[in-house]
Amino acid sequence: MTRASRRGPYICGIEAALDVVSGKWKGQILWELAVHGVRRFAELRRGLPGVSEKMLAQHLREMEEDGLVHREVHAEVPPRVEYSLTEHGRTLNQALGPLGVWGVERMRREGSETVDAAESSHG
């Protein structure tokens, strides 16, 4: 797993925060959950074009460990698993707001191809 560097002693808050969001899909997962409130595994999968089941499951597990995501398993058939943000996940999302705005500015500066949804920065 990625436990080697994670949760290391951090020099500053930025490190501690980046450690939790660094991961190819974590930003988008945070976004999806912030926008939709509650999402099932397959819904997230469809919302993140290109993600593999392995990476999605892995990221979700790490984010759960980090206290960002709440995972609720309904003992049904077929099994239903619902993901949502915890309070910490929501505050993280808010803390990411300014960064998202900065990112949109950067995209604008570089004239990089913007995918339609980018306008909202992060929620």
Added chain:
Amino acid sequence: MTRASRRGPYICGIEAALDVVSGKWKGQILWELAVHGVRRFAELRRGLPGVSEKMLAQHLREMEEDGLVHREVHAEVPPRVEYSLTEHGRTLNQALGPLGVWGVERMRREGSETVDAAESSHG
């Protein structure tokens, strides 16, 4: 280099911003430059315990490419190279503020060892 994924088409601003700060030492480099204004290579090296010359040079070059860092070479003997933040670097640093605060909160929550300077979150 890391050009493979960098500057890819981004889905949201967060991605565009994270792309620029993700890197083991970039947060701390940003911090050092924000605190001290101008720093020489060897000063940065001393300010980032554990960093190798290779990684420092590589990160600085990437951050220069990304328009965050200004590099000024003085044609002297011995050569003197000074690094400072550009305007974009400074605004990025500001955008990271809330994230740093969140990170400090997280460190506090987890009772992780805090290195003294962590109190200031990121400047």
Added chain:
DNA sequence: TGCGGTGCTTACCTTTTCGTAAGGGGGATC
């Protein structure tokens, strides 16, 4: 004459991350 400081670069190797493909157990659907 040799060492240390300046600001890097290069080669090589390990660690971490990500992707691909497959399987699995149970139920519903065709």
Added chain:
DNA sequence: GATCCCCCTTACGAAAAGGTAAGCACCGCA
């Protein structure tokens, strides 16, 4: 009865990131 959906897990391998060590060109200092 075959296939699809659900939510994953495992095994394997490629790519990216990071670390180690050495070298370089020049100079001041002892």
